Amino acid sequence: MSAGGSTDRVGAGGSIYDLGYQRYGGRRLGRAYAFRSLYLHGLAAAFGIGRSTRSKVVPIGLFAIALVPALIELGVTALAGEALQPVRLDNYFSLVGTVMVLFGAAVAPELGSRDQRHHVLSLYFSRALERRDYALARLAALLTAMLAIALIPEFVLYIGTALIHSDPVSYLVDHADQPGLILGSGVLVALQATGVALAISSLTPRRAYATGGIVAYWFIADGLGSLIASITPPPDAGASHITAWTHLAVLLSPSLVGDGTVRWFFGTAPDEVLARADLAGWVYVAAAVVYAAVGIATVLRRFGRIAA
């Protein structure tokens, strides 16, 4: 039998046609296609698509939970006839930030740890894919999933509010700046959450460690930041007791940074905790950018060096 040739073996049950080995003469797409394939595969894996029902429950459930405040607000507004606005675009992140963290804790290990655990990396790296491509495709997949959580509920709230409004067109015209603000703040908080979650996941092949690490880091940093800010006297209490430590504690908390970032975008006053830290709004934005950059750099570095 030659390459691409065929033989037929005649068995008792009839003919079995063994077509032999077929050479592949079709198109071979390059690195960009490999990147796209890995990205789409990762995005599907993030939501458990193509996996068991069990692995869909957590990510899709969390996504649904992130939508709940928007739906409640819309329902109450529709019933009451006027917007009570306990849930607004500028405080949405402070309501669903925890959901984003949990989503990252559930999904990032799937993208950052799993291939290490099962030693699949050597199969990826022995293909037409650079190590950097792998890292970037994983980051892009998680970022897309995070963006879905950061943006979709807020757009639902924005568009829903407009539709309930007595004059939707004038509402949209009056609030024409909102989509840009949602997008800007959403991209930043999603980048921040993606960077932190995937960086932690990429450092361990163990899924449980990655999940635990993300949750622990997020809530410990958040707890410390809030605690230290809350024992700091308010800025109008006369003598300035706001030390560099307070600032540091607040900036080390990813959720306070995210909250401050969103409020800066929408130009609203900080809540009590952030008010005590008394930082300029742009500092939070800069901190969010630093979180994202450090996270991305960590992921690139880790997958650039890991043995495969």
Add this chain to the structure above:
Amino acid sequence: MPLIATENLTKRYPGAVALDGVTLELEGGIVGLVGANGAGKSTLIKILLGLVPATAGRAIVLGLDSATRGTELRQRVGYMPEHDCLPPDVSGTEFVAHMARISGLPADAARERAAETLRLVGLYEERYRPIGAYSTGMQQRVKLAQALVHDPSLLLLDEPTSGLDPAGREEMLTLVRRVGTDFGIAIVMASHLLGEVERVCDHLVAIDSGHLVASAPLARFTALTRLLTVEVEDGADLLARRLTDAGQVVRQEGRSVLVDLDGPAPYDLVRDAVVELGLPLVRIEQRRHQLEDLFRGDSPLVGEEARP
């Protein structure tokens, strides 16, 4: 153009030298890469793939420098690692099709080739079940299939029979042989078992502690020696003395007498001596080199090709 050419290839790890100045030229066919565990086989394969950078020297595979054109090169090479490298929670078809896409095959072709390749390596209905439920033998087949799915020009197999029972080992070797001969794909197969290499390969490369010991067609390692073995039930010492008296150079080895062969003359002398002494003759045979001689340093080829 040779399939693989290396020049003074050296790989040093902190505190260890994995490869030490290996210069090698290989044509196609099935090449066995043999050496003890830790001899440098895996390192050599990883350098050929461009997965690991060499400390010094260079490797040209399929005409491409593995250090600078690794991405291009890896598109045309298939790699089967020694270690486990399969995720347990996806099916064989899904995984192989995914790997085909990462190798640049369009989605339709990837699905088709995945099914076809899995059938060729002997996985049928099982391919829809999660890989975690496969036996070691089936997992080894999936590992081979993912290396073969994009129809590479060269297949690098690192200990393909690792972890298999004797029957599985046989099947895997038959499969490797078939891929090399029927499919016309060049193969480099690393193994620490000489017997496996002897069964499957046409050409043999032996390395020991990072040094190239020998590289030559298999037949030359088992070529005839210039020694005649005469085995008798007993009286070997008598025979040896008689032949020495007749002017032959002989050496006794248990029940055998080894006679230096410089022409046809010793045959007649041996026949006459055996008849005159009335010895029970077992066999007269021109001795062959054993593959094992390689690592005892008695092979005629040791060092011959190692020098540039």
